[in-house]
Amino acid sequence: MNRLFLSRLWLDALTAGLLLLGFAYWWLGNAIHEAAGTAMFLLLIAHNVFNRRWWGGIPRTRREPRSLFNLGVTFALLSAVLALLVTSVLISNALSPFLPPWGGFTLRQIHSLAAYWVLVIVAIHLGLRWPMLIGVARNLFGIKTPNALRMLVLRAIALGVAVHGAWSCIVLGLGGKLSMQMTLDWWNFEESVAGFFVHCAAIAGLIMIITYYGLKLICRRLERRGDPLLGTASIAIAQRVDQHG
Template identity: 55%
Template sequence: MNALFLWRLALDAGVAGLLLFAFAYFWQGNATHEWAGAAIFLLLVVHNLFHRRWFAGLAKGQGARRGPFNTALTMVLLAGMLALLASSLLISETLFAGLRLEDDFIARQIHAGIAYWLLLIVAVHLGLRWPLLMGVARKLLGIARPNALRALVLRLLTLGIAVQGLFSAQVLDLRSRLLFQMSLDWWNFEASVAGFFGHCLAVAGLCICLSHYALLLLQRRRRLAAAKRPAARKADA
């Protein structure tokens, strides 16, 4: 397998991992949180350099090859990351303290809300690429043939993660976060740290599952529609 491709996947995994890590602000402290954020944006610069040809093609009107929704989602993700960076500069207490607003309460609300929206958007982004990721995993693990039992176990595991994701969204009060609302009732990191990350991963898993199977359903409907066209043309003839 292409080493550069694996390097790019590792880079993307690093960005996703750091984004998840940065959610635990009250556990890690402000300085660690800001350094994690700085690392995210450094890796994103490298990520976008790897994909500069895609952006060049988009400027030439070639974005339709990957689908309008995929292109729009990528641009929303990019805009969200830039908004997260801008808001982080306004509330920084360590790395860019000189840019901090005196009254940063609203900026903090916006920053937290954007971060949770990005968690969902990144998960959908991964869901649309899940067949590619599973293909890489099969090659790395040396899995050459399909296996009905393995497929059943993986689907049951996926269902379990999706159900847990619905529960975790309630535990994390995700609705309030996405509506940019602050809450005093927040996670107790002294009681559990792993539990918090587990809930975040479950929510991400739910979004990955929904986007992946929605894409499969859409592709199936397109194939059925394409198969019906020749039959309709013969009937008309």
């Protein structure tokens, strides 16, 4: 497997890790929070530099549901990240000596709102690329043939993650955070730090699973109808992943 491609995956995983780290503001403190955010944005710039050909190919995007949905998700993610970036600059303590006093309560709310939407959209983004990630894992572990037991175990794990993710949405009050509702519920980092990150990761896992299996369900329905809109490539990917678990 191409080492450059693997290096890019590791950098993307680090970027996702820094995003999760940024949610633990009340545990990390402002300095580490801003350092982690700065590193995350730099890695995002690198990610887009590596994928500059994709941006150049947008005018040639196929007009089929999966490609159009992926395009919409990417632009939604871009919008959320830009909102996160702009608000982070405006409310930054490190930059406050050089900027007018714009960092009010509303901007901090918008910053938090954008951060949680970035988490959700990143999870959808990864869910769309789950077949590719499964292919990478299969190559790394030398898996060549289908295995019914392995597929059953992986699906049981996926079900467990989804159930935990649904519970985590309630525990962290995700619905209120995504609608910028006022709440006094804050995670107590003095009781558990790891628990917070587990809940965040479980929420991301739930959204990835819904995205992946939702897309596969659509593929199968369109295939049974003989609908050419989705494209045979998307259907083939879903079938291969289903066969190999």
